[in-house]
Amino acid sequence: MDDMTTANQTPARRPRVFSGMQPSGAFHLGNYLGALKQWVQGQDEKENFFCIVDLHSLTVQQDPAALRQRTREFAAMYLAAGINPDRCSLFIQSHVAAHAEGCWLLNCVTPLGWLQKMTQFKDKAARQESVSAALLDYPVLMAADILLYDANEVPVGEDQKQHVELARNIGERFNHLYGETFAIPEPMIPKVGARIMGLDDASRKMSGSNAHIRGHAVRLLDEPKEIEYVFKRAVTDSHGEIRFSDDPERAGVNNLLGIYKVITGRSEEQVLADFASARGYGDLKMRVAEVVIEELGPIRERYHQLIAEPAELDRLLAIGAERARSVAAPKVREMMEKMGLVVA
Ligand code: AMP
Ligand code: TRP
Numbered sequence: 001m002d003d004m005t006t007a008n009q010t011p012a013r014r015p016r017v018f019s020g021m022q023p024s025g026a027f028h029l030g031n032y033l034g035a036l037k038q039w040v041q042g043q044d045e046k047e048n049f050f051c052i053v054d055l056h057s058l059t060v061q062q063d064p065a066a067l068r069q070r071t072r073e074f075a076a077m078y079l080a081a082g083i084n085p086d087r088c089s090l091f092i093q094s095h096v097a098a099h100a101e102g103c104w105l106l107n108c109v110t111p112l113g114w115l116q117k118m119t120q121f122k123d124k125a126a127r128q129e130s131v132s133a134a135l136l137d138y139p140v141l142m143a144a145d146i147l148l149y150d151a152n153e154v155p156v157g158e159d160q161k162q163h164v165e166l167a168r169n170i171g172e173r174f175n176h177l178y179g180e181t182f183a184i185p186e187p188m189i190p191k192v193g194a195r196i197m198g199l200d201d202a203s204r205k206m207s208g209s210n211a212h213i214r215g216h217a218v219r220l221l222d223e224p225k226e227i228e229y230v231f232k233r234a235v236t237d238s239h240g241e242i243r244f245s246d247d248p249e250r251a252g253v254n255n256l257l258g259i260y261k262v263i264t265g266r267s268e269e270q271v272l273a274d275f276a277s278a279r280g281y282g283d284l285k286m287r288v289a290e291v292v293i294e295e296l297g298p299i300r301e302r303y304h305q306l307i308a309e310p311a312e313l314d315r316l317l318a319i320g321a322e323r324a325r326s327v328a329a330p331k332v333r334e335m336m337e338k339m340g341l342v343v344a
Helices: 027-040 064-080 098-109 112-116 118-128 133-147 158-178 223-233 247-264 268-274 278-309 308-340
Strands: 016-021 046-053 088-093 153-155 187-188
Touching: 027 046, 027 153, 027 247, 046 064, 046 308, 064 088, 064 158, 064 278, 088 308, 098 133, 098 308, 112 118, 112 158, 118 133, 118 153, 118 158, 133 158, 153 223, 158 187, 158 308, 223 278, 247 268, 247 278, 278 308
Parallel strands: 016 046, 016 153, 046 088, 153 187
Antiparallel strands: none
16 A cells, blocks of 8 residues: 555554455355455454444344344354454444444535445345435445544455445545545455355356355355355356356356465466366366365354354454444544534
């Protein structure tokens, strides 16, 4: 990252990273390879805030008990996958009141038209009978998440790029209206693993909302037998050729190679060399299943340990929330002062 010179930043500070994940749907290999694994790999060089955005999940109707359970499961999953609580502030969004407060204040400088243009809102609204005001406001809450921390880098998938750009616009507008307050964030889209496709249909992104369809996704807690089953059934093509390709017809094989590449961290040439002696797609699928099983085994084990120790999980989340609060609360106060509120 470059040295951004905003009011409260010194160039010497380590780049600050903020990212969030909604605790909805099943946690799958796409979330892991496209987001979580990359956060873990980058965590030592940066100052990290990772947030389980439960308030965002409420923008569509949730079963309360299930939401509560999944929120804790997601936290355990982050830790199990290697998020180091000494290096990262891992916390639950609703534990830090500044997010909702900051969202309100930013609402007051955000033109309605900006929100109505968001493609994710248009898609989601079209699919629902009743659309909450919060669904429209969702990107403003996301802007608060990011701006309150003066985050420099926001690792997200391609689908969230527009929201990060909106956060930039909102931040710039606030700075313009009230004076330098926020660092302007950059979206960081991973080059590899950005799009893990469905194993049953490589034209669709692997997604939590389809994870209940057997064969579509590998869920992070799947047992080895299930992982093998899913890979065995993965769609390929009739070319019988193991190579990377952006031809939609070869998307299945490309996806399998991509998964292998992200997990092993090998280059495309090395990956192809690994498969030079493979006998057909059957071998390819088995080998990819093997590396996935090896990668997920220790995560699954650690996850079950963490879930069995709820007090320890709560302790780590309380520390994360405290660290987050120490950054976000003074920032909200600064916003309130600048906007003319009587700050107590
Ligand atoms: P979601 O579950 O869609 O809210 O996504 C949470 C995070 O995982 C975001 O950073 C997404 O971009 C990433 N992600 C979700 N699905 C995939 C996928 N199929 N391939 C790569 N990354 C994904
Ligand atoms: N909207 C993001 C998603 O669905 C989740 C999110 C909320 C987020 N707040 C954020 C991501 C702040 C990055 C930064 O994936």
